Amino acid sequence: MANAKAYRTKPTPLHRWKWEGKGPQDRAMRGELIGRTKPDIIEQLAKQRIVATKVQKRSSFSGRSKVTNVDIMIFARQMATMVRAGIPILQALQAVSESLKKPAMVALTQKIMEDVSSGDSLSSAMAKHPKQFDRLFVSLVDAGEQAGALDQMLERVASYKEKVESLKNRVKKALWYPTAVMIIGVAVTMLLLIKVVPEFESMFQGFGAELPALTQFTVNLSDMAQKYWLQATGTLFGSIMLLKAAARRSPRVAYRLDSMMLHLPILGDILHKSAVSRFTRTLATTFTSGVPLIEGLETAAGASDNRVYIRAINEVRQDVTTGQQLHFAMRMTNRFPALAVQMVNIGEEAGSLDAMLNRVADYYEEEVDNKVDALTSLMEPIIIVVLGALVGGVVVSMYLPIFEIGTAL
Incomplete structure (x- = not known):
């Protein structure tokens, strides 16, 4: 009897997906997400209370990427701009996610979106990723949420990081x-x-x-x-x-x-x-x-x-x-x-x-x-x-x- 050989399957590469769907109150929505498969994208949208009607693969990402301090600084500045404009946190995260190019940063943003959509505060969601968001970052975001000055705190932490x-x-x-x-x-x-x-x-x-x-x-x-x-x-x-x-x-x-x-x-x-x-x-x-x-x-x-x-x-x-x-x-x-x-x-x-x-x-x-x-x-x-x-x-x-x-x- 021949010995069975176990092969390690390679993980499905990340792709950028363009989607259309309906949100609360049947509001028409569209955007882009990063994921490995179409079911992953549909599941991500469902967690945000969006029913996907169309999901189409746009492009794939090659190579590995690592989140750097510069990436976090840019993320903080973009979020500060969105929040200052009065955009809700989830929509701001969605907009920032669609503007990002680095797969690891996009995946990180989407994990934060999932946690926030599940009821976590932004600071709590960030605290789950201590390698990317240090104690200072989380503390300032938490203080900003409590004081109603989240945009100022995000801008402050971005300036500090810079x-x-x-x-x-x-x-x-x-x-x-x-x-x-x-x-x-x-x-x-x-x-x-x-x-x-x-x-x-x-x-x-x-x-x-x-x-x-x-x-x-x-x-x-x-x-x-x-x-x-x-x-x-x-x-x-x-x-x-x-x-x-x-x-x-x-x-x-x-x-x-x-x-x-x-x-x-x-x-x-x-x-x-x-x-x-x-x-x-x-x-x-x-x-x-x-x-x-x-x-x-x-x-x-x-x-x-x-x-x-x-x-x-x-x-x-x-x-x-x-x-x-x-x-x-x-x-x-x-x-x-x-x-x-x-x-x-x-x-x-x-x-x-x-x-x-x-x-x-x-x-x-x-x-x-x-x-x-x-x-x-x-x-x-x-x-x-x-x-x-x-x-x-x-x-x-x-x-x-x-x-x-x-x-x-």
Whole structure:
């Protein structure tokens, strides 16, 4: 008897469907939805109390997609515009869904529509997707629903997302620029040692004379590179992967890595200022929206991407819970700059903490901009010097024997 083989069937790809139907009170409706099959579309419409009369496939989506922070920011802005115009939540979600191009984002919007049509509030529906809608987003939407200012809260969270994303991109630029320089320098040097130097070495063997010290050093380095470059590359990448795995599994390792990053020259200062800006921006956004300070601090800790500052913010929250003022709790951590602490103190005394927190965030965002620009300007001559020294050193060492022979002749 032949063994039965089990095959995993591929999931049906997503398609865009054009539909027509009748809603409440036999109102004629039409639109577009994303789904895998025609019955799926009919079921989605039924949950929205729409009876489908015509469902037609329009196009298919290929490839995978992932919801990004930019997608969420655009979604929030579109929803804010719809709600401000007086469009009901379900219809607003439907309109936004039809305007989206990314399948994953469309599917997410439709899941929210299903939950809202089943009786959930918008914030409750979003809370079911914590990877896409963080605690800050859900808290602000919930506050907006309760205060009848949903459009304002959506616009506020969109602005917050935009500023945070811009800050993250600037920090990434600062981190990747020196990394790229190092990779290019090492790659060019390895290429010369593995491919170019051996050609010269075979020529030198016919000279029958002792090579200059610099040339001999380069030849020995080339021999090592040819023998061990694969092992060295594997060890390097393996070490990086092990370090990442250790950071994911061990909070202590992750904390030490983040602490080391903060102590790097130039880059560390950028990361410090970025963390302060993100903390104050998040806290200002929650505080302005009516979220209690303790809850806002908890949200700010969750929004931080540096374990050192996460611990510091949690310490601030614990101190504020016991009755201490925010600026004093910040000072006690020894993590926040004196200027930031002083400005928060002024904001607390003047009763304008939210405005002062926003000013602190603006100031340190500008500082990050200036530091990144300075780093870029500094790295340009360093690239020229480093690559020139590496390439020039190898080239000169290879031509030294030829120069000596020419001099002897």
